Amino acid sequence: MSADRLSSLDIAFLCIDGAATPMHLGAVALFSARNPDAHRLAALVARRADALPRLRQRVRTELTGGARWEDDPTFDATQHVSTHHLAGEGPEPLTAHASRWLATPLAVHRPLWSAQIVTGLSEERFALLIKLHHALCDGTGAIELALGLLDHTPLPRPTPRTFRSPTAKDDSPLRTLWRGARATVEQAIGSTVESASIAGAMLRAARPYPLSPTVTTCSPRRRLGLVRLDLDDIRRVRKTHGGTTNDVVLALLAGAFRDWLVNRNDDPVRPLRALVPVSMRRRRGAEAGGNALSGYLCDLPVDTDSPIERLHAVTRTMNRNKQAGPWRGAGALPVLAEHLPGAVHRLATRTVAHAAPLLFDTVVTNVPLPNIPLALDGAPLCEVYPVVPLAPHQSVGCAVSTYQNGVYIGLHTGGDAVSGVGSLADAVTKSMAVLLQHCP
Numbered sequence: 001m002s003a004d005r006l007s008s009l010d011i012a013f014l015c016i017d018g019a020a021t022p023m024h025l026g027a028v029a030l031f032s033a034r035n036p037d038a039h040r041l042a043a044l045v046a047r048r049a050d051a052l053p054r055l056r057q058r059v060r061t062e063l064t065g066g067a068r069w070e071d072d073p074t075f076d077a078t079q080h081v082s083t084h085h086l087a088g089e090g091p092e093p094l095t096a097h098a099s100r101w102l103a104t105p106l107a108v109h110r111p112l113w114s115a116q117i118v119t120g121l122s123e124e125r126f127a128l129l130i131k132l133h134h135a136l137c138d139g140t141g142a143i144e145l146a147l148g149l150l151d152h153t154p155l156p157r158p159t160p161r162t163f164r165s166p167t168a169k170d171d172s173p174l175r176t177l178w179r180g181a182r183a184t185v186e187q188a189i190g191s192t193v194e195s196a197s198i199a200g201a202m203l204r205a206a207r208p209y210p211l212s213p214t215v216t217t218c219s220p221r222r223r224l225g226l227v228r229l230d231l232d233d234i235r236r237v238r239k240t241h242g243g244t245t246n247d248v249v250l251a252l253l254a255g256a257f258r259d260w261l262v263n264r265n266d267d268p269v270r271p272l273r274a275l276v277p278v279s280m281r282r283r284r285g286a287e288a289g290g291n292a293l294s295g296y297l298c299d300l301p302v303d304t305d306s307p308i309e310r311l312h313a314v315t316r317t318m319n320r321n322k323q324a325g326p327w328r329g330a331g332a333l334p335v336l337a338e339h340l341p342g343a344v345h346r347l348a349t350r351t352v353a354h355a356a357p358l359l360f361d362t363v364v365t366n367v368p369l370p371n372i373p374l375a376l377d378g379a380p381l382c383e384v385y386p387v388v389p390l391a392p393h394q395s396v397g398c399a400v401s402t403y404q405n406g407v408y409i410g411l412h413t414g415g416d417a418v419s420g421v422g423s424l425a426d427a428v429t430k431s432m433a434v435l436l437q438h439c440p
Contacts, residue, residue, distance in 0.1 A: 006066070010135040010136075010290055011345045011346070014108065014133075023389050024132060026129070026386070027410075028224070029376075030121075031127070031380065038084075039083060041128075045117070047077070056071055067342060082116045084117070086120035087120055098129055102224070113132045114130075130146055138279065138293050140279045147370070150374050150376050212361045215357045215395070216416050223417075225410075226411070231407050236439050237435045237436065246318070250318070254300035255435070257302045263420075270303055272361040274299075274361065274362050274363065275331060279367075280293060294332045295333065307435050308435075311435070361394065365386070383403075384401055386399035386400070386408070
């Protein structure tokens with residue numbers, strides 16, 4: 001597909017977008033600096049954004065239902081970067097402000113991103129808030145674009161693949177034509193079979209009744225909870241009880257959801273199901289723009305009292321997912337969306353998206369940052385909390401980033417869960433402590 005065209009999945013995210021369902025990814029990044037100059041920092045971010053071609057482009061819709069990226073002739077990066085100074089805005093001024101800022105949808109007729117420099121924080125820090133529409137990039141792509149706004153840091157490049165040089169026989173026009181035709185037919189058949197397999201798995205996995213306790217009415221109200229954990233603690237649990245780092249994170253979130261539901265007087269009688277996005281970027285060789293995603297469905301055993309049993313249950317489920325692969329199963333619904341024409345998404349996606357709670361209760365995404373020091377205008381990056389958009393009728397989403405020795409969790413709540421985000425954040429910290437109690 002041409003790099004200037006939106007994929008079907010990109011178009012799907014545009015179709016879901018609305019005042020109560022903004023479909024942008026976000027981040028709250030904290031930097032250490034004395035007396036930061038907000039206007040200088042904003043000008044620097046704008047200059048760097050101007051050098052990133054995708055951030056200068058807007059979406060142009062086609063009559064066929066497709067869409068492509070085009071340069072915005074009126075683009076001015078400074079119109080996408082603002083400043084804000086906190087002053088007496090409550091007990092958690094940054095979190096409250098970031099919640100309001102991130103709840104505001106992006107204007108779809110403009111380049112689909114925005115940034116803000118926030119000063120007035122304690123401890124000689126400033127924040128960079130970012131939102132990037134999901135049509136523009138997935139989580140891995142968002143990291144790559146965001147790195148372009150920071151100070152230049154050489155990143156390790158992947159080793160290029162080597163291919164066998166074709167022989168003269170291979171280069172014959174007839175054989176080349178035959179290989180191309182066969183590949184086209186195989187791809188069409190493969191897509192049909194794959195789509196049918198995923199659709200069938202989704203129908204079997206749907207849970208019409210009873211409704212999940214995390215289901216809510218669609219609402220523009222949003223609230224963030226920001227939690228930092230120690231990566232060494234995660235590794236200690238993993239070394240003692242097995243699983244991967246991501247398994248431990250999923251298990252501690254299961255423990256947090258269990259406590260949170262109990263505090264809300266919701267009896268956790270069945271697991272909560274998480275959609276765990278899987279990046280296909282390396283597999284497909286995708287560039288920073290667009291989405292290259294599949295996903296796994298993982299039951300978070302909130303109905304299990306033992307934290308170690310919860311971890312083992314999560315590990316078993318994720319192992320089964322990995323053995324099956326990211327191209328099949330109900331969690332691969334982004335792959336299914338990729339196979340549908342853009343016109344179909346424009347007709348049906350907004351309606352179908354409201355059925356998301358039948359398939360999953362929350363999203364838990366994990367996108368690690370490069371394990372190197374990052375900075376903005378020389379100010380070192382201290383903390384970074386990602387934010388995942390909420391699917392229609394879902395009240396909570398979790399995004400995780402690992403940077404240096406920290407694990408940063410952004411809890412994004414909407415609807416009737418807004419007032420309970422503080423309780424959920426506390427439950428995450430408590431769940432980590434409980435797991436550590438079971439380690440030598």
